[in-house]
Amino acid sequence: MKYPLNVTSEIGELKTVLLKRPGKELENLTPEFLEVLLFDDIPFLPAIQKEHDYFATTLRNRGVEVVYLDTLATEALINDDVRMNLIEDFMRESNLVETRSYEMVKEYLISLPKDQLISTLMHGIRKNELTSTGKKHLHEMLEDFDPFYLYPLPNLYFTRDPAAVIGNGVSVNRMNRSARKRESLFLQYIIKYHPRFAQHDIPLWFNRDGAYSIEGGDELVISHDTVAIGISARTTAQAIEKIAINLFRGNSNYQKVMAVEIPKSRAFMHLDTVFTMVDHDKFTVHPGIQGPGGEMNIFILERGDSAEEVNISQRSNIVEALQEVLNLKEVTLIPCGGGDHIASAREQWNDGSNTLAISPGVVVTYDRNYVSNELLRSYGIEVIEVQSSELARGRGGPRCMSMPLYREDL
Numbered sequence: 001m002k003y004p005l006n007v008t009s010e011i012g013e014l015k016t017v018l019l020k021r022p023g024k025e026l027e028n029l030t031p032e033f034l035e036v037l038l039f040d041d042i043p044f045l046p047a048i049q050k051e052h053d054y055f056a057t058t059l060r061n062r063g064v065e066v067v068y069l070d071t072l073a074t075e076a077l078i079n080d081d082v083r084m085n086l087i088e089d090f091m092r093e094s095n096l097v098e099t100r101s102y103e104m105v106k107e108y109l110i111s112l113p114k115d116q117l118i119s120t121l122m123h124g125i126r127k128n129e130l131t132s133t134g135k136k137h138l139h140e141m142l143e144d145f146d147p148f149y150l151y152p153l154p155n156l157y158f159t160r161d162p163a164a165v166i167g168n169g170v171s172v173n174r175m176n177r178s179a180r181k182r183e184s185l186f187l188q189y190i191i192k193y194h195p196r197f198a199q200h201d202i203p204l205w206f207n208r209d210g211a212y213s214i215e216g217g218d219e220l221v222i223s224h225d226t227v228a229i230g231i232s233a234r235t236t237a238q239a240i241e242k243i244a245i246n247l248f249r250g251n252s253n254y255q256k257v258m259a260v261e262i263p264k265s266r267a268f269m270h271l272d273t274v275f276t277m278v279d280h281d282k283f284t285v286h287p288g289i290q291g292p293g294g295e296m297n298i299f300i301l302e303r304g305d306s307a308e309e310v311n312i313s314q315r316s317n318i319v320e321a322l323q324e325v326l327n328l329k330e331v332t333l334i335p336c337g338g339g340d341h342i343a344s345a346r347e348q349w350n351d352g353s354n355t356l357a358i359s360p361g362v363v364v365t366y367d368r369n370y371v372s373n374e375l376l377r378s379y380g381i382e383v384i385e386v387q388s389s390e391l392a393r394g395r396g397g398p399r400c401m402s403m404p405l406y407r408e409d410l
């Protein structure tokens with residue numbers, strides 16, 4: 001069977017992508033939990049599904065194989081032991097082990113067919129969905145305070161973040177926010193047990209067990225030997241050094257990690273909210289991440305003398321740093337919103353910099369970012385627009401909503 005993972009650039013022709021169609025997990029968003037669940041508004045489910053289907057169809061029409069997270073997670077439950085382990089891992093990470101409702105919820109989950117088990121873990125369990133036959137516990141009497149046995153995972157449609165394919169291996173991520181921690185558990189099970197992946201010896205560049213977080217929106221595979229990683233509100237310097245050591249070790253082709261510090265703010269949560277690659281030598285950028293003279297804080301990590309060491313040097317100019325690591329004479333940055341203060345802030349907020357390249361110079365973007373889209377076209381980029389009224393409410397764009405599994409090499 002063909003090796004299932006290959007991502008040696010951000011722009012190579014996209015062949016297979018992992019998506020998650022927004023589902024009932026969004027019906028468990030309430031105003032009081034919006035902030036903690038990382039949403040700014042409540043999307044209308046039929047409308048967001050329609051927009052997401054349009055996005056998936058757009059990719060299929062360009063020859064991309066679309067696979068869905070819930071389908072793969074269901075197929076990964078290859079026997080009763082795997083299924084039981086997932087239930088127990090998930091319940092432990094949902095802090096249910098410490099409550100006296102543990103047995104009742106576990107029994108309910110065990111009773112579900114595989115596909116319903118996965119969808120239930122994803123959309124959560126409201127307290128009023130299960131009728132406790134025994135005595136009610138104190139926390140069950142306080143529905144206003146805490147209405148869920150299992151909290152929903154409404155950010156699952158941003159498949160970019162819980163894991164990232166780099167080369168022929170995968171980074172299964174430790175998520176920064178508690179609302180998203182359990183998301184990468186599905187990827188861990190898929191890589192380990194799904195027949196498409198399990199029979200291959202897949203390098204694991206990062207696993208979710210450590211203390212330091214890293215998220216896929218910060219991991220950009222800018223070439224066959226360099227990964228750019230954002231030092232951000234979600235991704236720590238410690239995790240970047242750890243993944244760099246793992247990438248440099250053994251037989252990976254990776255020689256350099258370019259760590260790019262970005263402001264730690266809600267609008268700039270990951271590097272890909274302010275910077276994406278659209279062609280061999282062209283990138284979108286949000287002007288707000290650069291200092292008044294264009295300066296930035298950039299570090300190049302390279303293989304050191306021993307397997308546990310990395311050499312680190314600092315740079316302050318993103319264009320020069322990109323020219324250096326990509327071996328290019330010229331690199332063009334295309335400013336989100338054309339650099340106009342108001343347009344760039346508005347369009348960055350709605351993911352104007354967050355493009356998904358499906359081949360060199362061809363990107364998928366949100367239709368609402370018309371200033372940035374026209375500008376990209378003026379640089380010769382083919383821009384394929386998708387609808388975005390509801391999708392944008394979760395604060396992520398086309399790159400955030402997609403996890404490439406396979407791209408052609410450049």
Ligand SMILES: NC(=O)NCCC[C@H](N)C(=O)O
Pocket residue numbers: 037038039155158160161180216217218269270272273394395396397399400
């Ligand atoms: N790569 C990305 O920037 N993903 C967007 C994630 C949005 C989600 N609501 C979050 O705050 O994590």
